[in-house]
Amino acid sequence: xxxxxxxxxxxxxxxxxxxxxxxxxxxxxxxxxxxxxxxxxxxxxxxxxxxxxxxxxxxxxxxxxxxxxxxxxxxxxxxxxxxxxxxxxxxxxxxxxxxxxxxxxxxxxxxxxxxxxxxxxxxxxxxxxxxxxxxxxxxxxxxxxxxxxxxxxxxxxxxxxxxxxxxxxxxxxxxxxxxxxxxxxxxxxxxxxxxxxxxxxxxxxxxxxxxxxxxxxxxxxxxxxxxxxxxxxxxxxxxxxxxxxxxxxxxxxxxxxxxxxxxxxxxxxxxxxxxxxxxxxxxxxxxxxxxxxxxxxxxxxxxxxxxxxxxxxxxxxxxxxxxxxxxxxxxxxxxxxxxxxxxxxxxxxxxxxxxxxxxxxxxxxxxxxxxxxxxxxxxxxxxxxxxxxxxxxxxxxxxxxxxxxxxxxxxxxxxxxxxxxxxxxxxxxxxxxxxxxxxxxxxxxxxxxxxxxxxxxxxxxxxxxxxxxxxxxxxxxxxxxxxxxxxxxxxxxxxxxxxxxxxxxxxxxxxxxxxxxxxxxxxxxxxxxxxxxxxxxxxxxxx
Amino acid sequence: xxxxxxxxxxxxxxxxxxxxxxxxxxxxxxxxxxxxxxxxxxxxxxxxxxxxxxxxxxxxxxxxxxxxxxxxxxxxxxxxxxxxxxxxxxxxxxxxxxxxxxxxxxxxxxxxxxxxxxxxxxxxxxxxxxxxxxxxxxxxxxxxxxxxxxxxxxxxxxxxxxxxxxxxxxxxxxxxxxxxxxxxxxxxxxxxxxxxxxxxxxxxxxxxxxxxxxxxxxxxxxxxxxx
Numbered sequence: 001x002x003x004x005x006x007x008x009x010x011x012x013x014x015x016x017x018x019x020x021x022x023x024x025x026x027x028x029x030x031x032x033x034x035x036x037x038x039x040x041x042x043x044x045x046x047x048x049x050x051x052x053x054x055x056x057x058x059x060x061x062x063x064x065x066x067x068x069x070x071x072x073x074x075x076x077x078x079x080x081x082x083x084x085x086x087x088x089x090x091x092x093x094x095x096x097x098x099x100x101x102x103x104x105x106x107x108x109x110x111x112x113x114x115x116x117x118x119x120x121x122x123x124x125x126x127x128x129x130x131x132x133x134x135x136x137x138x139x140x141x142x143x144x145x146x147x148x149x150x151x152x153x154x155x156x157x158x159x160x161x162x163x164x165x166x167x168x169x170x171x172x173x174x175x176x177x178x179x180x181x182x183x184x185x186x187x188x189x190x191x192x193x194x195x196x197x198x199x200x201x202x203x204x205x206x207x208x209x210x211x212x213x214x215x216x217x218x219x220x221x222x223x224x225x226x227x228x229x230x231x232x233x234x235x236x237x238x239x240x241x242x243x244x245x246x247x248x249x250x251x252x253x254x255x256x257x258x259x260x261x262x263x264x265x266x267x268x269x270x271x272x273x274x275x276x277x278x279x280x281x282x283x284x285x286x287x288x289x290x291x292x293x294x295x296x297x298x299x300x301x302x303x304x305x306x307x308x309x310x311x312x313x314x315x316x317x318x319x320x321x322x323x324x325x326x327x328x329x330x331x332x333x334x335x336x337x338x339x340x341x342x343x344x345x346x347x348x349x350x351x352x353x354x355x356x357x358x359x360x361x362x363x364x365x366x367x368x369x370x371x372x373x374x375x376x377x378x379x380x381x382x383x384x385x386x387x388x389x390x391x392x393x394x395x396x397x398x399x400x401x402x403x404x405x406x407x408x409x410x411x412x413x414x415x416x417x418x419x420x421x422x423x424x425x426x427x428x429x430x431x432x433x434x435x436x437x438x439x440x441x442x443x444x445x446x447x448x449x450x451x452x453x454x455x456x457x458x459x460x461x462x463x464x465x466x467x468x469x470x471x472x473x474x475x476x477x478x479x480x481x482x483x484x485x486x487x488x489x490x491x492x493x494x495x496x497x498x499x500x501x502x503x504x505x506x507x508x509x510x511x512x513x514x515x516x517x518x519x520x521x522x523x524x525x526x527x528x529x530x531x532x533x534x535x536x537x538x539x540x541x542x543x
Numbered sequence: 544x545x546x547x548x549x550x551x552x553x554x555x556x557x558x559x560x561x562x563x564x565x566x567x568x569x570x571x572x573x574x575x576x577x578x579x580x581x582x583x584x585x586x587x588x589x590x591x592x593x594x595x596x597x598x599x600x601x602x603x604x605x606x607x608x609x610x611x612x613x614x615x616x617x618x619x620x621x622x623x624x625x626x627x628x629x630x631x632x633x634x635x636x637x638x639x640x641x642x643x644x645x646x647x648x649x650x651x652x653x654x655x656x657x658x659x660x661x662x663x664x665x666x667x668x669x670x671x672x673x674x675x676x677x678x679x680x681x682x683x684x685x686x687x688x689x690x691x692x693x694x695x696x697x698x699x700x701x702x703x704x705x706x707x708x709x710x711x712x713x714x715x716x717x718x719x720x721x722x723x724x725x726x727x728x729x730x731x732x733x734x735x736x737x738x739x740x741x742x743x744x745x746x747x748x749x750x751x752x753x754x755x756x757x758x759x760x761x762x763x764x765x766x767x768x769x770x
Contacts, residue, residue: 018568024572091564091565112565113568113571115639116575117635117636117639121632125628162625162654162657194623196745198621199622228620231620
């Protein structure tokens with residue numbers, strides 16, 4: 001019989017009668033350590049202070065964050081240890097609510113009304129489940145994928161039929177994350193031989209995508225959507241595949257379908273807004289930005305980009321009422337994001353456009369002065385914003401500053417074809433007929449090829465340290481260039497393998513791997529290095 | 544303007560169901576409390592109350608799902624589950640009601656039998672059948688799962704009541720189109736379960752239900768087959 005005497009439980013429910021009712025159910029299993037929270041704020045504060053074994057959270061929490069937003073934030077801020085069981089409670093069975101409740105993958109979800117036995121059965125099931133997977137989960141949490149894989153293989157070897165499919169799923173995901181597509185395919189195929197399950201088919205599509213086999217991936221994702229239209233991840237993958245093949249209209253349509261089904265997911269609304277913005281589809285952009293702003297109110301993913309994006313759409317329109325609306329949004333943005341350099345830059349950039357349109361040169365000049373002042377102290381800004389600012393520099397005849405920004409952007413994002421095209425197009429428009437951007441682009445590409453060739457040659461000649469120095473110099477010049485980062489990590493790994501690991505090298509390679517992750521390089525590309533590194537660390541002593 | 548054009552019926556339906564479900568949660572909890580404080584008296588009214596609350600809940604859920612199926616907005620989310628987990632869920636939901644009614648609910652299921660289905664749909668569907676069967680059972684209900692020779696997983700609910708009325712046993716009585724909704728809750732419940740069963744497809748095989756009075760316990764036997 002389940003006993004909850006030693007379990008720390010957090011009960012999050014805004015309705016006090018319901019809270020009381022659930023507490024009584026938990027008392028039946030001798031629960032003693034129950035902390036109650038009437039809203040998400042109180043709950044998050046409690047989670048900051050201590051770890052809970054079980055969290056029961058109502059989806060609907062009245063004003064403020066919803067249960068889904070709470071789970072999203074807890075995961076984002078790493079407030080949820082792997083040992084914690086998170087159970088989402090929902091009252092409604094409407095599709096959008098259920099899908100929304102599932103977006104951040106709670107361990108379990110329970111529909112009202114339920115009785116004590118139902119609640120306790122679910123808790124017991126999850127306790128057993130957590131216990132079975134704990135070694136794998138702990139290793140994943142510590143980002144030690146090789147160890148997680150070893151634990152997974154050990155469990156698979158035990159030939160427990162009841163757990164096999166779940167283990168294959170976890171094993172395949174782990175294999176993908178270290179770039180071992182053969183094992184991943186093998187695991188998914190074993191599941192599919194048994195039964196055509198949508199998540200396994202999705203996995204096959206993801207592998208095709210990661211191997212740049214986009215047409216197969218698209219075909220597979222489409223099949224999966226037909227088979228399981230409620231599995232929201234598939235839409236995100238299909239969107240990525242369309243973007244990779246420069247079918248931006250199809251990407252936008254796919255996300256449109258997804259937000260129709262599950263309108264509460266903020267990241268998807270934000271992505272849709274930007275796709276629509278790029279396509280010049282103002283009506284869709286407006287709708288998606290508005291939705292993102294609304295969802296962002298209590299979300300950890302709240303972003304000033306949504307406010308500036310919407311304001312930009314309004315500012316574009318000819319109607320004076322729309323201009324007023326844009327100015328109102330800029331004001332709101334400043335209130336919501338005070339002392340936030342990115343928001344201030346976005347606000348000032350928008351103001352320049354509006355003031356110039358109204359022939360108010362003095363106010364526009366003031367806004368430009370503000371931009372110059374802020375950008376001097378804050379270089380690390382999103383690329384779309386930097387491009388906007390470069391454009392403004394050029395507009396004000398501040399060619400040197402504009403060119404400098406453009407040069408940095410091209411250096412950092414030279415391999416992002418979509419973005420580079422945008423940079424070239426807008427540079428030409430802003431600085432009539434000047435070929436500076438195109439020259440830089442050409443030069444950067446040549447330089448990169450040269451550095452890489454030299455690096456490879458030095459490397460082949462066994463001069464690893466010279467190869468490393470060459471790339472490190474390039475890294476300082478183009479800190480956001482994905483190819484340089486990856487090559488640096490690879491060379492350093494070879495070096496470590498050849499001449500042993502030191503604390504200095506270890507910290508350097510970890511810096512590169514972290515940077516690769518923030519640049520959006522997918523895990524499978526860095527996975528091999530991580531695997532090798534983990535194996536070395538476990539067998540070698542650090543010098 | 545047509546006033547109905549401004550009504551978003553699915554939203555209203557969802558909102559109403561949400562409110563009703565919250566109320567039902569509280570009602571169920573109060574029934575449990577009354578039952579506990581009231582062990583000496585005959586709990587006939589409470590029995591009836593809990594039965595009706597359960598039925599309301601099942602009906603609400605069925606209403607929503609059938610509405611979505613009708614609008615072609617619904618497809619089951621199939622994954623692999625243990626049959627025993629699905630049946631445990633049913634037992635958990637129904638056990639207290641059986642206790643109050645003085646009926647025995649027995650479970651017979653191998654603990655490693657896997658099945659491929661939408662588990663919340665299937666456990667809800669079986670709950671509907673079990674909830675009805677205790678209305679007709681005299682002393683006991685048997686809940687079981689097994690695998691058939693041609694590879695279907697067979698969930699059965701058997702009781703020791705008077706059995707199904709003759710018109711239920713007619714060969715095509717369980718075809719969705721011919722279930723007579725006038726037979727009351729049993730009719731709607733079976734209509735729902737048959738609809739759900741049919742939505743489970745594997746290759747060329749489709750799920751189905753079967754009703755019979757050939758039951759070792761002497762009463763009605765409901766069977767759900769999933770491919």
